[in-house]
Amino acid sequence: MVLPFIHEPFTDFKDETNQKEFEAALKKVKSELGKDYPLVINGEKIYTDDKLVSVNPSNKNQVVGSVSKATTQHVDQAMKAANEALKTWRTWTPEERAEVLYRAAAIVRRRKHEFSAWLVYDAGKPWDQADGDTAEGIDFMEYYAREMVELGKGKEINDRVGENNTYFYQPMGPGVTIPPWNFAFAIVCGTTVAPIVAGNPVLLKPSENTPVIAYKLVEALEEAGLPKGVLSFVPGDPKEIGDYLVDHPQTHFVNFTGSRATGVRIMERAAKVQEGQNFLKRVVAEMGGKDTIIVDNDADLDLAADSIVNSAFGFSGQKCSACSRAIIHKDVYDEVLEKSIELTKALTVGNTSEDNVYMGPVVNQKQLEKIRDYIEVGKDEGVLAYGGETDDSEGYFVHPTIFKDLDPKARIMQEEIFGPVVGFTKAENFDELLDIANNTEYGLTGAVISNNRSHLNRARYEFHVGNLYFNRGCTAAIVGYQPFGGFKMSGTDSKAGGPDYLQHFLEAKTVTEKF
Numbered sequence: 001m002v003l004p005f006i007h008e009p010f011t012d013f014k015d016e017t018n019q020k021e022f023e024a025a026l027k028k029v030k031s032e033l034g035k036d037y038p039l040v041i042n043g044e045k046i047y048t049d050d051k052l053v054s055v056n057p058s059n060k061n062q063v064v065g066s067v068s069k070a071t072t073q074h075v076d077q078a079m080k081a082a083n084e085a086l087k088t089w090r091t092w093t094p095e096e097r098a099e100v101l102y103r104a105a106a107i108v109r110r111r112k113h114e115f116s117a118w119l120v121y122d123a124g125k126p127w128d129q130a131d132g133d134t135a136e137g138i139d140f141m142e143y144y145a146r147e148m149v150e151l152g153k154g155k156e157i158n159d160r161v162g163e164n165n166t167y168f169y170q171p172m173g174p175g176v177t178i179p180p181w182n183f184a185f186a187i188v189c190g191t192t193v194a195p196i197v198a199g200n201p202v203l204l205k206p207s208e209n210t211p212v213i214a215y216k217l218v219e220a221l222e223e224a225g226l227p228k229g230v231l232s233f234v235p236g237d238p239k240e241i242g243d244y245l246v247d248h249p250q251t252h253f254v255n256f257t258g259s260r261a262t263g264v265r266i267m268e269r270a271a272k273v274q275e276g277q278n279f280l281k282r283v284v285a286e287m288g289g290k291d292t293i294i295v296d297n298d299a300d301l302d303l304a305a306d307s308i309v310n311s312a313f314g315f316s317g318q319k320c321s322a323c324s325r326a327i328i329h330k331d332v333y334d335e336v337l338e339k340s341i342e343l344t345k346a347l348t349v350g351n352t353s354e355d356n357v358y359m360g361p362v363v364n365q366k367q368l369e370k371i372r373d374y375i376e377v378g379k380d381e382g383v384l385a386y387g388g389e390t391d392d393s394e395g396y397f398v399h400p401t402i403f404k405d406l407d408p409k410a411r412i413m414q415e416e417i418f419g420p421v422v423g424f425t426k427a428e429n430f431d432e433l434l435d436i437a438n439n440t441e442y443g444l445t446g447a448v449i450s451n452n453r454s455h456l457n458r459a460r461y462e463f464h465v466g467n468l469y470f471n472r473g474c475t476a477a478i479v480g481y482q483p484f485g486g487f488k489m490s491g492t493d494s495k496a497g498g499p500d501y502l503q504h505f506l507e508a509k510t511v512t513e514k515f
């Protein structure tokens with residue numbers, strides 16, 4: 001019997017035994033650094049001369065692994081294999097497909113610390129963040145498997161006298177998954193296994209920043225019994241194969257998560273019907289955020305500061321959900337700012353592959369330089385209240401940074417920075433708090449810290465974000481509990497980890513029989 005879904009528990013790193021076990025996993029992974037990883041097409045491992053080289057963001061001289069790069073010819077081979085695999089994979093029952101995911105989840109759960117340790121090296125994640133990332137990947141497999149079994153039953157519709165009507169779901173055909181690097185296991189896993197359990201073969205092109213942990217997912221699914229050709233692993237330079245994957249006439253869907261710029265490009269390209277294409281492509285595009293926590297005058301100010309600091313600086317602000325704007329009622333502005341600075345002073349920053357620190361590095365040199373530039377912009381636009389330092393001598397470190405007294409229209413209050421930088425702005429009253437919260441082109445996450453019930457009720461309908469939280473931070477959605485996805489230029493609101501998600505990769509069919 002399949003047990004009901006509950007989310008994977010997180011590891012308590014205050015427990016010494018857990019710490020020791022995690023250190024052992026880091027040591028094991030360290031002994032495996034520097035290996036070569038292949039493409040996987042139709043079950044065949046293919047090594048190419050041209051490689052993506054992943055380095056540890058905490059220590060840029062340490063090579064995590066070298067991953068073969070796919071060419072457009074490899075994409076054609078993978079698409080051919082996917083079309084062939086579709087013929088049988090679509091005939092597996094939803095239960096049989098779900099079982100592959102249950103087995104893969106069990107494989108990853110048994111080796112949870114090892115997967116998290118790969119995330120520490122490949123993405124620079126702090127231990128608790130890596131642990132959360134692995135747990136979320138397990139959750140996606142467990143949750144989507146159960147959802148597919150439910151959807152496999154179809155839906156009740158009405159019959160009339162002399163007429164029987166049925167309504168059920170079927171796979172669409174092969175498609176492409178293009179994930180980001182920041183949830184290098186969870187999002188890669190969720191966006192890959194959802195279309196697969198729905199019966200569609202997938203070509204997975206991981207981020208060039210984190211291809212090694214993505215390969216570990218492919219291995220786990222293979223070990224769990226996923227038939228060859230159902231998942232092809234085609235890492236590569238997005239400039240060489242990105243458009244090709246999206247434009248391919250056999251690509252039925254693109255399951256994308258990443259920046260606004262890439263998402264919009266994919267949306268536009270996928271809309272064009274290519275020669276030989278006799279269907280419309282579907283695009284799921286989950287994109288960036290400029291996420292806000294608003295603090296009312298009647299609020300728990302310690303909770304406010306804690307929510308702002310942890311949402312802004314957890315994983316160095318490299319979450320689409322990260323709080324990068326704190327909009328505070330003028331009566332409590334100084335106090336919340338002061339408390340936030342005090343909490344920030346206590347945060348530790350360092351090499352996550354050596355120590356259990358709060359914050360590690362940002363992902364690469366380009367990102368460090370982008371954040372450094374925004375810190376300079378912030379100094380012109382507002383007042384640097386705390387932090388501002390960067391250090392790229394060994395790894396890509398940016399210290400937690402707070403700006404105060406910003407104009408709500410300032411660039412650092414409008415543009416996604418994707419780093420540990422948060423801007424504070426003052427508002428006169430609750431109307432203005434909401435107006436400022438809604439004044440960006442994004443609409444992903446937000447939070448309201450308030451004890452005023454009528455204000456919370458207004459925010460429920462007037463704060464335009466896909467994931468809204470009351471009296472807590474604005475990050476850390478859990479699969480099955482907080483389906484995730486944004487409004488406006490944050491994307492297509494696909495609600496990953498929610499009950500509607502699999503329908504993006506299914507065709508609904510109605511059959512009517514007259515008696």
Ligand SMILES: NC(=O)c1ccc[n+]([C@@H]2O[C@H](COP(=O)([O-])OP(=O)(O)OC[C@H]3O[C@@H](n4cnc5c(N)ncnc54)[C@H](O)[C@@H]3O)[C@@H](O)[C@H]2O)c1
Pocket residue numbers: 178179180181182183187205206207208238239241242243246257258259260261262263265266286287288289319320321416418444484485486490491
């Ligand atoms: N809304 C969400 O659920 C969510 C979740 C995580 C991250 N994000 C967003 O992702 C961004 C960070 O991720 P990133 O830096 O990897 O984003 P990115 O857009 O640079 O890359 C995302 C993926 O797209 C690929 N890509 C790049 N150019 C392409 C092209 N022309 N054609 C096809 N593929 C292409 C990349 O190789 C990568 O795999 C941030 O904006 C963040 O907010 C959003």
Ligand SMILES: N[C@@H](CCC=O)C(=O)O
Pocket residue numbers: 182183318319320321474475476477478484
């Ligand atoms: N789902 C994650 C964010 C994913 C984007 O980076 C959260 O809720 O914090």
